[in-house]
Amino acid sequence: MKSWTLVAYLSLHSSFYPDLNAVSLIALGNVPLPKQIRYLCARYKNRRFELIFGNDLLAPLIDIKIALALKQQWVTFTLVKDQVAISCNQGTRQFSLDRLSLSAFQKAFGLRTSVRTRKSKRHTYFLNELLESHSIDGLSGDR
Template sequence: MISELLHFGVPPQVLKFFAAEEPIFDFGDDAEYFTADCHRLPVTRNLWTAGDPLARQVVITYSAMEAIAFLTVKRSAYRNHQDLFFIAIGSRLRPEQLQWIRQNLKGRNFTLVFGNDLLGKLTDIKVAAGIRNKMLSICYQAGEVEIRLKARKIIFEAEKLSLHVFEEAFGIRTKVRTCKPACDLTFLNQLKNEKSSSYYA
């Protein structure tokens, strides 16, 4: 099964870091499964993790496969694997997950790797605010996003919203980074598309 990952260009050192002998990733109460034709994410209160829990650099994403794709695409920027800790939340963010991150990973440098779409950007905002213990509510309707934080309510144009725009509007600074692929929805899509392009070249 490791051939599935090698097929998409994941280098052996990345597979070794993630201890990925096969594309099945245990979340404790459920698992993530990946094949060339199917990618299933669990809905869970638990987290999948890889790397050193004491590392300074923490990367949070939806899936283990997105974590693997991210490190594959960005490996030149993250040469020191010993200083990396990856977390996957599954298909839906839960308050228990944010609480664990907030309690156990204080003082770390966070990078959020969610999709390059509205859902991914809203997840950026929810996770970054949750890490800094700022509880908010989000409502989407007719191309607009309403965000409430304490007594304040601000309405944003959905297509212009980002973590940075949110922070500026509310006058806060979470000090949490985001990273998105330039031309794809996810880093996993980028990896698949690059493999397809090289195959047909």
């Protein structure tokens, strides 16, 4: 996750967070390291986490990886044609790439991570949604 994603998201949805002093925004990049996740778990015990990634192919994989890591569980992914096999402590399941989400993963494995995901409904990234909402011509082209 890039920091501009967080800024764009918060600009669009600041009404969700009436007390901005109670919000921490943390950019982890596209492939968070276990050490980063351990730090978050230690620093933000008993806090609610929301994952804000794009709507691209990697986003659900990152959502799943981070949600499990926050619970001190680890996961591996294997791409098999148009399917992804996901393995964790509870076994292995296959998902079609177009149907994969954190919610689908949790249902298939019977898990609850208590992690929420936020996705732009109209664009791949919140930045594109923000640019469109401010009518900046020529800069919001990912429909």
